[in-house]
Amino acid sequence: MYVDIVLMENLIIDFFILKVTSKLSKVKTTSLKLLIGAIPGAAYAVIVFLPSMQMFSNPSMKIAVSALMIIIAFTPNKFIEFLRIISIFYFISFAFGGAIFAVYYLSGRGTIVGSVFLIYGISLPVIVTGFAISYLLMNCCWNYVQDRLIKKRLIYNVSIEVGEKSIETNAILDTGNNLKEPISNLPVIVVEYEVMKDILPNKLVDILNSKETEFNFEKLSTIFDSSDWKIRIRLIPFSSLGKQNGMMIGIKPDSVRLTTTKYVKEVKDVIIGLYNNKISKDGEYRALLYYEILS
Structure with missing residues (x-):
């Protein structure tokens, strides 16, 4: 040797x-x-x-x-x-x-x-080959496991109550989400419209189902016939990639309850922004939480 x-x-x-x-x-x-x-x-x-x-x-x-x-x-x-x-x-x-x-x-x-x-x-070639294989596998698997663990810590169960109706979905804490409703300055939780539509009034569902590229204020005004929804509807200006000066419809819920394995928190001063698209490709979460809500 x-x-x-x-x-x-x-x-x-x-x-x-x-x-x-x-x-x-x-x-x-x-x-x-x-x-x-x-x-x-x-x-x-x-x-x-x-x-x-x-x-x-x-x-x-x-x-x-x-x-x-x-x-x-x-x-x-x-x-x-x-x-x-x-x-x-x-x-x-x-x-x-x-x-x-x-x-x-x-x-x-x-x-x-x-x-x-x-x-x-x-032999040295075997050592190099073994190290290369293990490194590639570990790098791929480790990143996947780390992503899953991080994502798991950031995902919350969210229950949204409007009147006598409520829905539940998963939301991810998005540190990049700093969207606020401009008049009340309340934080906005962005939720997929498909999750919310069962608790929305029919006229609002019709507007969102049409998926018109231009925001139709005339159609939206017809919702104000209902005194309850008259005080719930909000208009939230936003900008995103590929869409400048956009407008999102928001609603004021009665309460939002956030649940994790460690605690339950109820929030009332918040707006729900209705997003007419998918938030995550795999559907693992269908809402984006505003980080200040948890503070």
Whole structure:
């Protein structure tokens, strides 16, 4: 066994594992710190093969070396941050090891002895291939999982009550939504018209079903025959991509109830903006929450 080759190979592998850990954990560090952090791991890979150093091959020693690598490379300030980074580090390490195993297994370059799959002489091309495969899969899967977790925290169940009728839908907290009704200065929750139409008056449904490109004030004025809806209807000017100086019909609900796994909040001072299109392609949420409502 060539000690210098084993040392260099493990130094490169550990450096790239730490590099990916930095990317996925979004912890800023330097390449120099990552390289220095990889040294204990590379040295350990050499030491455990020495006959006189077999006492260092126990699991507790391996965890200690991993912890030292994380501390050197990232210098976490809090223990919880340390646990998060080292968990990601092990996740990447296991994925990398599994990718190398898969490359050997699928290429038929290993030997099955009983119930054990043996690998002899791991080559640099296999290491590079395994790392590339694991990195691509982890990058795709990690981004997907992160997006799902973030989105899950931002989605609320919304119940809107108008008179004796009510509807429920899912809404996402949109930090870019700062739309307010200009007269009352109340925040606007933008909701798909299709969600709201069962609790709207027939005349308003007819107007929104027509999907006219120009806003028809004459038709809208016919809704004012109803004294109840006369005080509910609002006109909300807005601008969006591809549509300048737009006008959205809004209504004043009696109440809006926001529900999460942690709490329930009721809001009365709010306007519902009726959006005559889809808000999300997959229908996972059908309304946009104004961020100030939750404060």
